[in-house]
Amino acid sequence: MARIELEHVTKRWGGYYAVDDLNLVIENNAFVTLLGPSGCGKTTTLRMIAGLETPTTGRITIDGEVMFDSDLGINVPANKRRVGFLFQNYALWPNMTVYQNIAFGLSNINESGAAVNEKGEIVRDETGKAPARKLTKEEIRRVVDRVSAIVKIGPFMDRYPSELSGGQQQRVAIARTLAPGPRVLFMDEPLSNLDAKLRLEMRSELQRLHLNTGSTFVYVTHDQMEAMTLATRICLIENGVLQQYAEPLTIYNQPRNTFVADFVGNPAVNFVAARGAQQADGSLALEMLEGRKAIFTPTEPVKTQDFFQQVEEEQQAADSKKREAEKTNKDQIFQCAIAKVEEEPEEDRELDEEDWIVGIRPEFIRISDQGAVEGEIFSAMPTGMETTVKLRVGNLLLTGVVFGGVIYQIGQKVRLDFEGENLMIFSRKNGRRMAQGTLKVL
Numbered sequence: 549m550a551r552i553e554l555e556h557v558t559k560r561w562g563g564y565y566a567v568d569d570l571n572l573v574i575e576n577n578a579f580v581t582l583l584g585p586s587g588c589g590k591t592t593t594l595r596m597i598a599g600l601e602t603p604t605t606g607r608i609t610i611d612g613e614v615m616f617d618s619d620l621g622i623n624v625p626a627n628k629r630r631v632g633f634l635f636q637n638y639a640l641w642p643n644m645t646v647y648q649n650i651a652f653g654l655s656n657i658n659e660s661g662a663a664v665n666e667k668g669e670i671v672r673d674e675t676g677k678a679p680a681r682k683l684t685k686e687e688i689r690r691v692v693d694r695v696s697a698i699v700k701i702g703p704f705m706d707r708y709p710s711e712l713s714g715g716q717q718q719r720v721a722i723a724r725t726l727a728p729g730p731r732v733l734f735m736d737e738p739l740s741n742l743d744a745k746l747r748l749e750m751r752s753e754l755q756r757l758h759l760n761t762g763s764t765f766v767y768v769t770h771d772q773m774e775a776m777t778l779a780t781r782i783c784l785i786e787n788g789v790l791q792q793y794a795e796p797l798t799i800y801n802q803p804r805n806t807f808v809a810d811f812v813g814n815p816a817v818n819f820v821a822a823r824g825a826q827q828a829d830g831s832l833a834l835e836m837l838e839g840r841k842a843i844f845t846p847t848e849p850v851k852t853q854d855f856f857q858q859v860e861e862e863q864q865a866a867d868s869k870k871r872e873a874e875k876t877n878k879d880q881i882f883q884c885a886i887a888k889v890e891e892e893p894e895e896d897r898e899l900d901e902e903d904w905i906v907g908i909r910p911e912f913i914r915i916s917d918q919g920a921v922e923g924e925i926f927s928a929m930p931t932g933m934e935t936t937v938k939l940r941v942g943n944l945l946l947t948g949v950v951f952g953g954v955i956y957q958i959g960q961k962v963r964l965d966f967e968g969e970n971l972m973i974f975s976r977k978n979g980r981r982m983a984q985g986t987l988k989v990l
């Protein structure tokens with residue numbers, strides 16, 4: 549059992565806000581990934597929850613128990629938070645066997661009231677006030693047996709780390725972390741030292757581990773694919789600021805802004821600039837794709853005025869927040885890259901409320917003879933299962949994915965359009981997504 553709550557947690561070094569007013573609830577038994585580019589504040593966030601870093605301000609609770617509160621002056625030390633860690637460098641003790649490595653942390657559990665049941669689980673009494681005693685040898689054996697069965701390293705108990713493969717070592721490290729019965733498991737890029745194939749395998753095992761232990765997992769990664777595939781919820785951070793906290797498919801289909809849209813998805817989303825206004829029927833009449841007319845029809849009714857007003861109010865609220873120090877790492881609106889064949893100078897004008905970015909995931913591009921848009925194959929990369937194509941439309945480049953073993957010639961003329969209801973429209977001015985919908989090129 550572990551439900552973690554962060555309220556207004558900030559960590560700054562002088563004017564540098566590594567974590568900026570973070571509010572987050574991690575539900576019991578969740579598998580939450582902290583995702584974002586290098587330096588965005590993932591590790592700092594994890595370390596603050598674990599008690600390895602002291603927040604500048606804010607409050608952190610685990611299961612309703614206050615672990616940190618800057619106003620109350622409470623700061624529970626890491627070793628009293630009953631949490632486990634798995635880091636990128638999971639150094640095992642080289643002079644100890646697998647068994648000894650796993651058992652090591654158990655010999656000094658003389659936590660109040662701890663005992664081990666028949667299944668090898670550590671049971672703690674509710675008060676936590678019972679007299680401390682060390683676990684017996686037999687109890688330790690039961691725990692080691694249980695956790696080594698979970699990660700399937702039972703047959704290797706007497707080996708030394710140097711006699712194990714990278715994947716087996718990783719499993720020993722996991723077993724060692726699980727042994728003391730942590731209520732939360734914190735992992736900071738634990739797979740980044742492994743080769744690609746093993747990483748994929750360990751991902752699947754971590755998913756099983758999460759299921760089998762029923763613990764809460766908080767997992768740091770900069771790899772969007774890892775976050776998408778593992779998490780029950782993704783917490784996407786940029787420049788210390790929470791961008792979106794949602795289930796993976798919500799992040800993918802309903803990204804809050806252009807930064808989020810760009811960060812998840814491989815190949816990345818296509819951004820296409822558009823200009824136009826909302827019509828009486830709610831659709832947007834756009835000019836895009838080098839002078840073509842198109843209609844974007846939102847799936848859910850939306851009024852552009854309401855959207856701009858709401859974003860404005862949110863920004864004002866954010867700007868008027870009291871700060872103890874001026875933020876030197878300023879927040880900026882993400883500049884989305886619009887792919888072009890030939891670089892051309894940016895138009896030098898003020899963006900207004902008729903400037904949009906249409907977000908088109910590669911799988912929404914349909915190549916067919918009926919397509920409304922003329923294009924040309926710029927490059928084609930078949931993998932066997934699918935082909936990633938770059939399509940040239942005038943000076944614009946769009947990336948599409950075609951399933952199956954289709955062969956395209958470079959320079960081949962094709963026609964295309966955009967299918968589905970999950971195209972996205974963002975304001976270019978504020979970067980925020982206004983709606984999902986369909987896009988019809990006239």
Ligand SMILES: Nc1ncnc2c1ncn2[C@@H]1O[C@H](COP(=O)(O)OP(=O)(O)O)[C@@H](O)[C@H]1O
Binds near residue numbers: 564586591
């Ligand atoms: N002890 C420190 N003193 C000053 N700046 C730090 C310290 N630790 C981390 N930072 C800065 O805080 C930012 C966030 O760091 P970190 O949480 O490690 O990022 P991530 O794990 O997302 O890559 C980085 O810009 C980093 O340089």
Ligand SMILES: [Mg+2]
Binds near residue numbers: 590591592768
């Ligand atoms: Mg880090």
